[in-house]
Amino acid sequence: MCNYFQEQTKDSVRQVIFSSLFSPQGNKADDSRMALLGKLVxxxxxxxxxxxxxxxxxxxxxxxxxxxxRLARALVDDYCNLVPGSIQTLKQIFTASPRFCCQFITSVTALYDLSSDDLIPPSDLLELIVSWIFEDPRLILITFLNTPIAANLPIGFLELTPLTGLIRWCVKAPLAYKRKKKASLSNGHPPNKIAKDSTSGEDRDCHQLYSKLHLSVLQVLMMLQGHLTEKNLYGRLGLVPFDHVVPLVEDINRLSDELNPLNASKEIELALDRLAQALQVAMASGALLCTRDDLRTVCSRLPHNK
Structure with missing residues (x-):
């Protein structure tokens, strides 16, 4: 099958056949279809x-x-979990198919939403995505720049860019990792010194990666005004939808309550700083469409901050 798609010279024929083979039909064959697709990709x-x-x-x-x-999970299992070090193979497709990399990042941010410890992205995967985006921040705009766009996006599909998911990662990460650390200390099995040191080192590396990612996201948001104007979508298309900001604010609230604000003041402050920067730059560039009053109403629910 891999050879067939490689040898088919007509792109339109290839797309039609791929779509007819793997588009979910809402029947019992969908599971087999998805398993085969995971292996093929x-x-x-x-x-x-x-x-x-x-x-x-x-x-x-x-x-x-x-x-x-589901496809993202199959690829993460193959390249992050099954064989240590195989993530390097995934890393190399950055130059081969940037369009696939962009869509892969979007689906991965939908999969790992940091809502629980199981849904924090593996450190190898985080490092891979940050290295791609840091090398070329425009990567996360590829689908948006190459797709004819209607002002209203269909509901239930992936976003046009991974921007919302990446903002969620950067904002929630300080609190999510603090929660994870708290859980490991309170489960009655304190880790030994060596394991503890390696874990804290890994978490430190992850925090630096999220910081790097946050910078890249802000840079991409700043590029957007020109692209939206060029496509005649400025003021008409919110690439960071306001209805995604509302649950993000609720998540921050819930996490900071869980952690006890006194013990997590630094983490709460960092999360709120990142949220404020992302919202400010997204509004200024036309990626976030909302009134100041709407924003004030939502942000009034946030924990007390400077």
């Missing part, structure tokens, strides 16, 4: 079959997010 990553990766990128754009997240 995983193999295409391993042997760098660009036509398959390009088909998968379009599939991720046109398929309900619930299925996109």
């Amino acid at each position: 995983s193999m295409a990553v391993a042997v760098c079959r660009v036509p398959v990766l390009e088909c998968a990128a379009f599939w991720l754009q046109r398929t309900p997010a619930v299925f996109c997240v």
Whole structure:
């Protein structure tokens, strides 16, 4: 199958066949279809079959997010969990298919929303995504820049960019990692000194990566005004939807209450600083469409801050 898609010279034929094979039909065959798709895309990553990766990128754009997240999980299992070090193989497709990388990042941020310790992205995956974006921040705009866009996006599909998911990562990370640390200390099995040191070192590296990612996200938001104006979408298309800001504020509230504000004041302050910066730059660039009053109402629910 991998060879067939590689050898098919007509892009339109390739897309139609890929879509007819792997688009969910709402029947019992969907599970088998998804399992086969996971193996095919995983193999295409391993042997760098660009036509398959390009088909998968379009599939991720046109398929309900619930299925996109399943494909992302299959790839993360193959390249982050099964064989240590195999993430390097995934890393190399950055130059081969940036479009696939963009859609992969969007689906991964939908999968890992930091709502629980199980849904914090693995450190290898985080490092991979930050290295891609830091090398070329425009990567996360590829789908947006190359897609004919209507002002209203369909509900239940992946976002046009991973911006909202990446903002969520950067803002929630300080609190989510603090919660994880608190859970490991309170489960009655304090880790030994060596394990504790290696864990704190890994967490420190992750915090630096989130800081780097936050900078890249702000840089991308600053580029957006020109692109939105060029496409005649400035003031008409919110790439950071306001209705995603509301649950993010609620998440910050819930997390800071869980942690006890006195013990997590530094983490709360960092999360709120990142939220304020992201909202300010997103509004200034036209990526976030809302009135100041709307924003004031939502932000009045945040924990006390400077």
